[in-house]
Amino acid sequence: xxxxxxxxxxxxxxxxLKVAGYLVPQSLVEKPAPSRITGLLTIALLSALVxxxxxxxxxxxxxxxxxPAVLVAAVLFALRVPFILVIIAAAATAALIRLLT
Numbered sequence: 086x087x088x089x090x091x092x093x094x095x096x097x098x099x100x101x102l103k104v105a106g107y108l109v110p111q112s113l114v115e116k117p118a119p120s121r122i123t124g125l126l127t128i129a130l131l132s133a134l135v136x137x138x139x140x141x142x143x144x145x146x147x148x149x150x151x152x153p154a155v156l157v158a159a160v161l162f163a164l165r166v167p168f169i170l171v172i173i174a175a176a177a178t179a180a181l182i183r184l185l186t
Contacts, residue, residue, distance in 0.1 A: 154179035
């Protein structure tokens with residue numbers, strides 16, 4: 086299977102999942118348990134993506150300037166600092182660490 090076939094197959098699968106989502110009864114979606122699970126699932130998937138992008142380098146786990154930058158961003162988000170300041174602080178942290186190493 087070449088790249089375009091893979092992209093088309095993935096697109097068809099995503100479209101099928103989207104259509105299947107519209108077929109779910111509204112009464113099921115409004116219940117508290119599915120609503121809570123979908124909210125937590127979104128957070129878990131985003132956390133996994135951040136972890137893979139921060140720690141992954143090919144098939145290895147690497148600890149470089151990205152790790153402290155993400156930690157700084159997490160702390161600043163917990164303190165409810167404005168988003169632009171979080172980005173600037175995280176970028177400055179990564180730049181400073183890269184400068185020193």
